[in-house]
Amino acid sequence: MNKVLDCDMNQIVKPILSSAATIAVSEPKPVNARERADNLFERAAWIYTFCREKVFRDDTGRIIRAFWPAGEPPASSKVLELGCGPGFYARTLASRFRQISVLGVDSSKQLVRYAREKAMEKALHNCAFEWGDVLNLPQPDNSFSQLVTSRLFTILPERERAVAEIFRVLNSGGKCFVAEPRFAFSASIPLLTMRAVARVNGYSREYREPIKATVLRYPHFCALFATQPWSRMKTWRVGRYQYALCEKD
Numbered sequence: 001m002n003k004v005l006d007c008d009m010n011q012i013v014k015p016i017l018s019s020a021a022t023i024a025v026s027e028p029k030p031v032n033a034r035e036r037a038d039n040l041f042e043r044a045a046w047i048y049t050f051c052r053e054k055v056f057r058d059d060t061g062r063i064i065r066a067f068w069p070a071g072e073p074p075a076s077s078k079v080l081e082l083g084c085g086p087g088f089y090a091r092t093l094a095s096r097f098r099q100i101s102v103l104g105v106d107s108s109k110q111l112v113r114y115a116r117e118k119a120m121e122k123a124l125h126n127c128a129f130e131w132g133d134v135l136n137l138p139q140p141d142n143s144f145s146q147l148v149t150s151r152l153f154t155i156l157p158e159r160e161r162a163v164a165e166i167f168r169v170l171n172s173g174g175k176c177f178v179a180e181p182r183f184a185f186s187a188s189i190p191l192l193t194m195r196a197v198a199r200v201n202g203y204s205r206e207y208r209e210p211i212k213a214t215v216l217r218y219p220h221f222c223a224l225f226a227t228q229p230w231s232r233m234k235t236w237r238v239g240r241y242q243y244a245l246c247e248k249d
C-alpha cells in the first residue's frame, strides 16, 4: 500500500526537526581515516552493477512523473545523477529523452568507466559521467534543472553536506528526486556480498563504506532534507523505499 506524506515545511517537517533537535541526521565523520580506506565499489563493482540492473526497484517512471508531469522534458533540461554508480538512471533518462543532457557523478572510477562504456554502446551522446565527490562538487551554483539520487545516503556519513550540495547546484525551479531503502537488512545484502567477494579476491578488509547500510528512519529522512530551504518538499514511502521530491524557488 502506498503511504504518501506531503510534507508541508512548516506544519510537519519543522516540528519534526524542533522536537527532535537531538536527532543526528549525519554521523560523526572520521574523514581522513575514511578517505584513506579502500573503496568497496572499486573492488566488486560488477556485483553492485548486477544488483542495480537486475534486482533493485526501477523508479524511472516515478522520476519522470515527478520531474516532468506533462511527460516530455524541455530540451533545456540538465539532469544530474549523484552517486550514480553504474549510471542506471542517467542512461535510462538520456535514452528515453534524447533532447536533454544528463551527467552522472560517482566516486568509483570502475563504476564511472562502466557507465561511460554502456552510454557509448548505446550512442548516448547526451549523457556523460565524471568521477567526483558529492560532498565537493566542482559544478557552479544553479547548474542543473533536475537531480536524481538513489541509495546514496545509506552509505554516506556526511549526509547534510550532500543535501547542501544538492541545493546549491540546482537552479531556481529545479527539482531533486531521492530514493532510499527503508530496511537495513535488505539494503546491506549488496554491501556484505561485495565485501565477501573482495575478500576472496585478496583485497583489503577495511573499507570506507559501512559494513551494514545505515538506513534512515522516516522522521530522520524528512528532517535531513528539511535542512535546506526548499520551496516545497514532499516525502512518501512505498514498500521498501522512501522518497523525497524537493523543489527550489
Ligand SMILES: C[S@@+](CC[C@H](N)C(=O)[O-])C[C@H]1O[C@@H](n2cnc3c(N)ncnc32)[C@H](O)[C@@H]1O
Residues within 6 Å of the ligand: 041, 052, 056, 082, 083, 084, 085, 086, 088, 105, 106, 107, 108, 111, 132, 133, 134, 135, 149, 150, 151, 152, 155, 156
Ligand atoms: C549504494 S550505491 C548507489 C548507486 C546508484 N545510485 C543506485 O541507484 O544503485 C552508492 C554509490 O555512491 C557512490 N559514492 C559514495 N560516496 C560518494 C561520494 N562521496 N561521492 C560520489 N559518489 C559516492 C558509490 O561509489 C556508489 O556507486
